Amino acid sequence: xxxxxxxxxxxxxxxxxxxxxxxxxxxxxxxxxxxxxxxxxxxxxxxxxxxxxxxxxxxxxxxxxxxxxxxxxxxxxxxxxxxxxxxxxxxxxxxxxxxxxxxxxxxxxxxxxxxxxxxxxxxxxxxxxxxxxxxxxxxxxxxxxxxxxxxxxx
Amino acid sequence: xxxxxxxxxxxxxxxxxxxxxxxxxxxxxxxxxxxxxxxxxxxxxxxxxxxxxxxxxxxxxxxxxxxxxxxxxxxxxxxxxxxxxxxxxxxxxxxxxxxxxxxxxxxxxxxxxxxxxxxxxxxxxxxxxxxxxxxxxxxxxxxxxxxxxxxxxxxxxxxxxxxxxxxxxxxxxxxxxxxxxxxxxxxxxxxxxxxxxxxxxxxxxxxxxxxxxxxxxxxxxxxxxxxxxxxxxxxxxxxxxxxxxxxxxxxxxxxxxxxxxxxxxxxxxxxxxxxxxxxxxxxxxxxxxxxxxxxxxxxxxxxxxxxxxxxxxxxxxxxxxxxxxxxxxxxxxxxxxxxxxxxxxxxxxxxxxxxxxxxxxxxxxxxxxxxxxxxxxxxxxxxxxxxxxxxxxxxxxxxxxxxxxxxxxxxxxxxxxxxxxxxxx
Numbered sequence: 001x002x003x004x005x006x007x008x009x010x011x012x013x014x015x016x017x018x019x020x021x022x023x024x025x026x027x028x029x030x031x032x033x034x035x036x037x038x039x040x041x042x043x044x045x046x047x048x049x050x051x052x053x054x055x056x057x058x059x060x061x062x063x064x065x066x067x068x069x070x071x072x073x074x075x076x077x078x079x080x081x082x083x084x085x086x087x088x089x090x091x092x093x094x095x096x097x098x099x100x101x102x103x104x105x106x107x108x109x110x111x112x113x114x115x116x117x118x119x120x121x122x123x124x125x126x127x128x129x130x131x132x133x134x135x136x137x138x139x140x141x142x143x144x145x146x147x148x149x150x151x152x153x154x
Numbered sequence: 155x156x157x158x159x160x161x162x163x164x165x166x167x168x169x170x171x172x173x174x175x176x177x178x179x180x181x182x183x184x185x186x187x188x189x190x191x192x193x194x195x196x197x198x199x200x201x202x203x204x205x206x207x208x209x210x211x212x213x214x215x216x217x218x219x220x221x222x223x224x225x226x227x228x229x230x231x232x233x234x235x236x237x238x239x240x241x242x243x244x245x246x247x248x249x250x251x252x253x254x255x256x257x258x259x260x261x262x263x264x265x266x267x268x269x270x271x272x273x274x275x276x277x278x279x280x281x282x283x284x285x286x287x288x289x290x291x292x293x294x295x296x297x298x299x300x301x302x303x304x305x306x307x308x309x310x311x312x313x314x315x316x317x318x319x320x321x322x323x324x325x326x327x328x329x330x331x332x333x334x335x336x337x338x339x340x341x342x343x344x345x346x347x348x349x350x351x352x353x354x355x356x357x358x359x360x361x362x363x364x365x366x367x368x369x370x371x372x373x374x375x376x377x378x379x380x381x382x383x384x385x386x387x388x389x390x391x392x393x394x395x396x397x398x399x400x401x402x403x404x405x406x407x408x409x410x411x412x413x414x415x416x417x418x419x420x421x422x423x424x425x426x427x428x429x430x431x432x433x434x435x436x437x438x439x440x441x442x443x444x445x446x447x448x449x450x451x452x453x454x455x456x457x458x459x460x461x462x463x464x465x466x467x468x469x470x471x472x473x474x475x476x477x478x479x480x481x482x483x484x485x486x487x488x489x490x491x492x493x494x495x496x497x498x499x500x501x502x503x504x505x506x507x508x509x510x511x512x513x514x515x516x517x518x519x520x521x522x523x524x525x526x527x528x529x530x531x532x533x534x535x536x537x538x539x540x541x542x543x544x545x546x547x548x549x550x551x552x553x554x555x556x557x558x559x560x561x562x563x564x565x566x567x568x569x570x571x572x573x574x575x576x577x578x579x
Contacts, residue, residue: 065324082244084401125401
């Protein structure tokens with residue numbers, strides 16, 4: 001079941017497009033914003049509300065990198081692994097993050113604090129390497145800076 | 155030297171709000187056309203004459219692109235104008251400068267483009283990661299509505315335009331114009347067959363124009379100053395200035411607005427300050443991840459569409475990635491192919507199956523497990539995934555850095571096979 005708040009936000013998106021189904025990406029974003037991720041139940045609830053099949057919703061949900069079909073931690077770290085960050089050394093950041101958080105890329109820490117994900121180019125190539133935590137962009141990052149950055153997120 | 159696009163962008167200050175933007179001459183171009191100063195057809199012609207070419211990478215004349223849209227009372231409605239702000243080409247960060255630096259300039263350019271094609275609805279299709287830009291654009295669109303530059307009967311002209319911000323959820327494919335349309339319709343971002351072209355049947359089956367952010371930002375300046383002025387900004391036959399960028403191990407990576415056609419040498423040695431101490435220039439991807447390598451022998455070529463093409467690559471987005479002497483070309487190309495394999499939408503077989511194969515071969519080479527036959531296999535893929543064999547330009551684009559790496563850095567590939575390890579480790 002979608003909440004009243006979720007339904008209201010989705011209704012607004014539906015009002016902007018010619019037919020309900022066209023708002024499925026927005027609906028996924030809205031539900032994920034409230035619940036952190038998209039469960040099978042959420043897929044069904046969205047499908048029901050937009051009058052399409054759960055398979056159609058899931059085909060869209062699984063296509064886009066930033067719709068999470070598994071639970072994520074309270075904060076999501078997106079580490080840029082594209083070419084400028086490769087040249088400028090993102091792999092040392094990856095190793096440092098994996099060591100500090102005791103997780104590998106794609107995993108969530110035991111305390112549910114962080115999920116670590118690779119991400120394509122963050123458009124910060126002139127200040128590579130870069131990473132993003134939630135909505136905060138960090139650039140020219142060096143492994144020694146990570147402790148100070150991570151402690152901002154509880 | 156004139157820098158119309160970035161003149162009012164100061165990284166240390168917040169971007170201009172609507173009032174400040176107007177004080178620098180902003181929205182004068184909208185006032186001019188909506189005040190009866192220019193018909194849609196005249197605006198299309200002006201932009202065509204200015205020789206403004208699409209800054210997203212394809213380099214097609216913008217005015218000609220607009221001229222393919224159906225006009226007049228019989229044209230289907232609504233028509234759509236979309237700003238492609240899904241900047242996701244690795245190594246590319248130029249549109250972010252414009253989006254965060256002067257959002258009203260983009261909105262004004264979009265209003266003018268929409269007027270030229272008589273579109274009623276406009277979208278900014280913005281990539282998810284640009285949170286700062288999203289907030290600024292949302293606020294600026296509202297300011298433009300409040301001032302009467304958007305909405306019903308703009309400045310009493312009888313021209314209506316609604317504008318919305320759509321933020322993507324992360325997929326490189328969304329930058330391909332027909333895949334972008336599918337994403338806006340709430341579908342998987344797979345490309346569409348062309349024809350019909352989006353100008354005839356685009357978003358929701360209606361006539362649609364998709365233009366890059368930088369392209370649209372040029373339009374107000376062309377309206378204000380004329381086609382000849384715009385052409386005069388350039389060192390080459392392509393009109394205007396260009397936002398160039400350099401990333402990699404240079405002393406001052408960054409983006410700069412310069413006359414179209416500055417040389418690669420000027421960009422790297424003057425603006426980017428040359429290579430960092432201890433490393434030399436080995437290769438350059440001149441316009442993003444999907445362009446062919448150029449090397450030190452090409453430093454004096456002009457960075458315009460024709461000159462870069464004549465040297466065997468593409469201007470692309472004009473934001474170059476520098477490969478230095480300490481970076482392994484095989485590892486570099488593996489990183490690129492990993493990106494393309496991951497971002498392939500899976501719609502057509504050569505791309506879906508071929509790119510992961512290429513990625514695996516490069517990984518085994520990098521680990522020292524490669525054989526001479528692997529180079530032949532890679533070579534075969536550059537043909538097999540090349541232009542004409544796939545549904546869209548993703549796989550052919552992916553093959554550009556690979557085929558040129560095999561040509562210019564073949565020694566490095568062979569050393570990995572000969573020594574059974576990466577010589578750069």
